[in-house]
Amino acid sequence: MSNPELDVVEFLLTAKTYSRDKSLDVDDLPPSYRAAFWSDGQIERPLSTTTTAAREATGVEHPWEAVSELMFTDRDDFSGTIDFTDEDLAEEWIRDRLTEERLMNNPTLAAQYEDDFEGVDYDIARQTNRPARADRAWIDSLLEEYFDEEEEEEMLDLVEIRAPEEVDITLDDLVLTQEQEDEIHKIVKAIEHRDYLAQIGLREIGKLLFVGPPGTGKTSVARSLAVDLDLPFVEVKLSMITSQYLGETAKNVEKTFEVAKRLSPCILFMDEFDFVAKTRASDEHAAIKRAVNTLLKSIDEVSLIQDDVLLIGATNHPDQLDAAAWRRFDEIVNFPKPDAGMRAGILEIVTREMTVDDFDPAELADMTEGLTGSDLRLVLREAVLEALTEERTVLTQQDLKDAVAEFEERDNLKDLDMIEGDHDALIAGGDISGGSDGHDHDH
Numbered sequence: 001m002s003n004p005e006l007d008v009v010e011f012l013l014t015a016k017t018y019s020r021d022k023s024l025d026v027d028d029l030p031p032s033y034r035a036a037f038w039s040d041g042q043i044e045r046p047l048s049t050t051t052t053a054a055r056e057a058t059g060v061e062h063p064w065e066a067v068s069e070l071m072f073t074d075r076d077d078f079s080g081t082i083d084f085t086d087e088d089l090a091e092e093w094i095r096d097r098l099t100e101e102r103l104m105n106n107p108t109l110a111a112q113y114e115d116d117f118e119g120v121d122y123d124i125a126r127q128t129n130r131p132a133r134a135d136r137a138w139i140d141s142l143l144e145e146y147f148d149e150e151e152e153e154e155m156l157d158l159v160e161i162r163a164p165e166e167v168d169i170t171l172d173d174l175v176l177t178q179e180q181e182d183e184i185h186k187i188v189k190a191i192e193h194r195d196y197l198a199q200i201g202l203r204e205i206g207k208l209l210f211v212g213p214p215g216t217g218k219t220s221v222a223r224s225l226a227v228d229l230d231l232p233f234v235e236v237k238l239s240m241i242t243s244q245y246l247g248e249t250a251k252n253v254e255k256t257f258e259v260a261k262r263l264s265p266c267i268l269f270m271d272e273f274d275f276v277a278k279t280r281a282s283d284e285h286a287a288i289k290r291a292v293n294t295l296l297k298s299i300d301e302v303s304l305i306q307d308d309v310l311l312i313g314a315t316n317h318p319d320q321l322d323a324a325a326w327r328r329f330d331e332i333v334n335f336p337k338p339d340a341g342m343r344a345g346i347l348e349i350v351t352r353e354m355t356v357d358d359f360d361p362a363e364l365a366d367m368t369e370g371l372t373g374s375d376l377r378l379v380l381r382e383a384v385l386e387a388l389t390e391e392r393t394v395l396t397q398q399d400l401k402d403a404v405a406e407f408e409e410r411d412n413l414k415d416l417d418m419i420e421g422d423h424d425a426l427i428a429g430g431d432i433s434g435g436s437d438g439h440d441h442d443h
């Protein structure tokens, strides 16, 4: 239940407490509060509680109006600052209204009230609060400090950096195989206990290679790990590394790793990893070969334990990777096409926000052998659009069945084309249907 009055008073009290108590740091502020106060990579005390800051932090459109009726609030018309006229009164008022849930989402106040509320624990609240180094503002300020404007622009052509808050997918949106779940669990534990691993000298850890046909969730899992672990996500477009206008390719590779180490802890995601093998095998330009060698060397030198960088590579073409590339990963995670059970699960997830009459995911799963998660999304999209042409927003099982049939028809057409055309649509893992390569996998 939203309560604008309480939201704004909580914000004011938090700002006051934080400004006063120097033992608290930025990780004690809720992320939305920090967003209102970042300036040049810093949050300076005292926090100025302007209406603008209050609006940004709480999402309350008219913060002053929300609290103007209370006896203990006042606004300075000149500076636009909202303040308490009587802090004791304010505290008394809020103490009756605070809940365990609110406090556990606000470490600053949890520190203040942990003795007064059952179930409130400051240490846990702080641990579960998203750390400041995952904030977009923090990431930007680091990059700014490290690269001049021109360099930064070049950088951004090469890598795409996302704060966890900017990733729109979570592990809950994905249906994983048991093996994938186990691998993820393992890596989460390794990150949690990296001090211990360093101590016992286990350094060869934290380099994963995701292998599987297009549209099986490799990119999605990597991204949702960023959300799950509250880490910035640095995605490298390997094909961009060789781009002419980016100048020295080997240097670009080095820069990429510099950025990752700079932003660490973070996830460094390298898609199209087979690109490395391809370039090694062909007689490409010597500069590109140098770049690939630099890449392999950089991979050797980066470590989860020492640098807090989790490296994830992904490829559709494991057959093209040579031993030199394989050797660099300590875990290979297989992304097979989903089986019937997984397909049903994926269909349930993608229809979560829709109404489908007579919905029977198991029946659809039986009809969609060989389709990937990405294919199933396309099927759903087709069904939705088709229904919209009849002004319907409620779908039926039949709509979905029709969309499956249509999808397969399109797939057959494409297969014909594949036989005629000459290209390297190699399908990973001896795939039987050959169905999904080349589809639009964009989100």
Ligand SMILES: Nc1ncnc2c1ncn2[C@@H]1O[C@H](COP(=O)(O)OP(=O)(O)OP(=O)(O)O)[C@@H](O)[C@H]1O
Pocket (backbone or CB within 6 Å): 173, 174, 175, 176, 212, 213, 214, 215, 216, 217, 218, 219, 220, 221, 315, 316, 335, 338, 346, 349, 372, 373, 374, 375, 377, 441, 442, 443
């Ligand atoms: N197992 C799955 N569960 C739920 N959704 C899935 C699954 N696999 C794929 N999808 C959906 O399919 C789309 C494409 O997935 P994604 O881009 O992660 O595939 P990919 O393996 O990285 O493909 P590519 O090799 O082409 O890069 C996403 O929208 C994703 O949510």
Ligand SMILES: [Mg+2]
Pocket (backbone or CB within 6 Å): 218, 219, 220, 271, 314
């Ligand atoms: Mg991908």
